[in-house]
Every structure is written in structure tokens, then in C-alpha cells.
Amino acid sequence: MEEIRVFCPATVANVSCGFDVLGLSLASVGDEMVVRKTTRKEVVISKITGQNLPLETQKNVAGVAALALLKQIETDTGFEIEIHKKIKPGSGIGSSAASSAGAVVAINKLLNSPFSNSELVEFAMQGEKLASQVAHADNVAPAIYGGFTLVRSYNPLDIVTIPTPADLYATVIHPQIEIKTSDSRKILKTNISLSQGIRQWGNLGGLIAGLFKQDYDLIGRSLEDHIVEPIRSILIPEFEALKIEIKNAGALGSGISGSGPSVFALSKDKKTAHQVAEAMKRVYAKTKIDFDIHISPIGASGVKAM
């Protein structure tokens, strides 16, 4: 294979109770990338459409992730990368992770898959580090594995795939205001109370169990975050109104997607996911803020050939 075109899914990190460890991929929202082999042993970002992002390899998350991979293998091949962005940077649905994950999965395929998914996550994390100073895995893991993933441990990296009920849908609203991931981390407290912690790991356990059992009510009850959401939600206009209207529209639950400003909701079927989208629209129509809304099943696979 000389060239591959891949779909690179958007992802929702944290998923309320799983701060820094949980993430899910969206089946129908994402970028496209084309990666082709070249004879010059280097990585070139040849084209970016849809967004104004740096073409310099070292300044582009896809480039940095690709270089991290190539450092670990002997090859004379170079790679040319085209990125067709559909996910807006800064939206909180894993824009940088999609590019980082897309680059390493595509290159791995072109090299006949010498690396495991777990290794690919480690390479893609280098792209995340460029984007937000911290090498997170909670977006790149679901972008690579697909579905729900749990980062059980960062050191050593230990990714656990969690099954996804087939009918589970996500609705995501992206209010077009800017919140930098790095700023969004700074406002968090470095300490939490033990009792907050107990609630959080109770909920995380409940969410994981709910996903395995396909128990939608349990999934809904577990979508609580008493630690990060009360702080970060201050930065998101109409957050409380959104939460209320999303619930009234029939969603299982909702929360901040990653570090925001996007807000996600999970629903037990497509119809409800659309009702949730309508509710989100009604809340934001009253503001002067532009917004996008995405409706998508949870992706069963991560980055994949198109």
C-alpha cells in the first residue's frame, strides 16, 4: 500500500465521572487524512484544508505524532500527510487527538502494522503534548481503539476497552467561544475532598458497569461529576440551562466534553439524541453565541481506512 485515506473520529474525554481516564469516540464526526509514502525520509504536511493550522512538521500535532512513531522504527520511507479538518480546534471534542491518532494509525498501516494500538497511543500522546502541554491519552485512546476506553494507568500506560451499547447516541453542542485546555486545567484545584473522591469512583464504577450491562438507567445515574464540572462549567455560557433542557429532552445525562466548551449528552436512541439537539438549539438560540451541534452514534472503531 502506497497511500491511505482515513477517517479520524472526534472524541469526548472525561465523560463526566471519568476525568483524565475515560473517553469515547464519535462514529460520524471527524476529520479525514490522506497519508502517502515518499522516498525522501522525512515527514511533510503537504496540505491542510478546513482550518488554518501550521504546516511545519514540528509545530503540527500530526507531524509530531508521526515523528514519535518513526523514531521507534528503522525505515527509509518518508510520509506526506494531508489533513482535511472538520473538527474545529479548541472545540473540546479532540481536534488535536484526531490528527495525532490519524497520522500514527495511517503510517502504521502503510508500514504493515509493526506497532500495537497501545504503542500508537503513546506516539499520539506526543501530539497531545504539543497541543496542551500535557500528554493526555483520554482523547487519543478512544480515537485509536474506538468506542469507550479507560486509561487505567498512565505509568505504565494501560488502556482498557469498554463495550458500547449499540443504540447509545451522543449529542454534542459546541458553543463557539474559546477556552484553552491549558487554561481550563489551571482553574482546577489540586486537592479534592476524600468524600468527593468516593462519589467520583462510585460513579465511574457505575458507568463502567452500566456499559457492560447495557443498563441505560445506570449509565444515566452515573453521569455525575462533582469535582471538575462545578468549576469548569463557569466558563460555559448557559451551562445550567443546557443541563436542565437536555435532561428534559430525555437524555440519560450530560456533561462537559473534555475541557470544554463543548457539552455532550448521551441518549439511549437516535430519536432522543435528535430531541436533545433541538433542546440544545433552543437554549443557545437565545444567546448571541454561534454554535455547532453534532449527533452521532458511539463509534465501534477508531481511526479507519475510508
Add this chain to the structure above:
Amino acid sequence: MEEIRVFCPATVANVSCGFDVLGLSLASVGDEMVVRKTTRKEVVISKITGQNLPLETQKNVAGVAALALLKQIETDTGFEIEIHKKIKPGSGIGSSAASSAGAVVAINKLLNSPFSNSELVEFAMQGEKLASQVAHADNVAPAIYGGFTLVRSYNPLDIVTIPTPADLYATVIHPQIEIKTSDSRKILKTNISLSQGIRQWGNLGGLIAGLFKQDYDLIGRSLEDHIVEPIRSILIPEFEALKIEIKNAGALGSGISGSGPSVFALSKDKKTAHQVAEAMKRVYAKTKIDFDIHISPIGASGVKAM
């Protein structure tokens, strides 16, 4: 039915990464209780063997739990309770929970089961409150439901059952030193770092996923506690040596059972569980501390008729 004899399982609370939310029941370690209907509308503890515990209903955890149940139902029936203790109080394997759970499950059966398991947990928690000032559910829930249980939330009470791989065995060593649950709570810090919290909910998620997947290695990797164990283990002689020898003997992992002093280990088969017991013996034979060792599969059911 006029009389019922029940087996009341010992339980391991916390299970390393699930402080205050997770517990498991032991299939072959537990008390026996006999509960019979009487015509006098009162609860009488008629006999206790095996331990010196109060016979006064209001001072006995089984009595208090029974009264909590009877407060919620109109009945002219009274109950006489015999408790045959095999679990030593203060051992950290749910001695009070076994009695509280046994009383309410037995009475519920004699009344033709008007209450759900979740309601029975609430009644039994009143016994726990008498025993340790705090109305925990992490021992009474597995004692009533059997197997692994997660307390997703205390308010409202939300118990989630978690499947148990058939071959999973527990080995428990009870060093005969006294640690009061109330004292053992006092030494805990009221705050934890966010990064400790992240590790804990990553591990709890991993353990729940491991149990569903029957992935023994994942179960083992998830049996970590960086919050409570480093503090409470100070009270347990030879804790570090135990951990090392338990691991060397082939266990998946180990930790403090409840608030201690018992230490539990999980193994993927009976043979390994016995090797772990031998390793525990070797460590404690060097001390002057008396100890008991229990080997048991995880119970598929909680309190049950014998």
C-alpha cells in the same frame, strides 16, 4: 415458615481501589443464625455462641437492624434470634455486617419477602452504624447480594452487582491485633490530591472492567490503592512483607480488608489461593502475633438459607 437457619458470609470491603464503595462476599467463611417467629411483638436475641457479644436488642447490631426493618412494616409477629459467631469481631471481614445482614434477610424471608435487597441493605446499615458510628454499605451490600457489589451512591442508595469470575478465590489473613473501625477512619486525611483521585478511579474502573471481562491480569493490575493503604497499613504488622510474599506466591494482588487488620489477596484459582495462605503463614510465623487464615471462593449469593 416459622423458623429459618441462615449462613451469613464474611465480606471484604474496599478491595484496594474501591474505598467505601466496593465489597465482596466469601462463600465459605461466615456465621450462622437461626431466626424464629414468636407471638410476642418484639425482637429478642435469645442466644449467642462463639463470641461474647451483647444480648440486649438495642446494643446488638442484629437487633438494631431487625428493629429498623420492623419499623417499616405492620406485623404482629415477634422474632427470636440466635447468633452463632464464627467471624471474629474487629477482624475487618465484616463481622457486624454478617449479623446485621443475616437478621434482616432471615426476617424478610419469614415475612414472605416484602422488602427488596436494596431496602434490606438500608436496614442492615443501621446495624453498621451501631458498630462503627457510620452507616456503611460496603460490607452489608455484598453480604446481602453476594459476589462483588458496588455502592454507586449513598444518597440515594444505589447498589450495583458486579459479576464474579467463577474461579476467583480470596485468601485472608487475620492478625489478632485490635484496630477499631472508628480509629482506623480517624487517621485518614480528609483531602486527597486530584492526581491520587485520578489513579484511584482509573483503577476502580479497571477492576470493574476486569471482573466483567474475566480478565484476571487486569483485575490484578487494578488492585492498587494509593490513598488509604499507605496510611492504614502502618497499623498492620509486617504489611509490606505480606504484600511481597503474597505476590511471589502468585496472587493477582492484595490489600487491606475493610479497615483492617485483615489482609486479603485474590487469586485466579484454588491452588494459588492455598499457596498464598502458605506464604501468609510463613510471614506471620516469624511474629508473636496469633492469626487465622481463611481461603474461600467469592460467594455467588449473600445470606442464604442452610
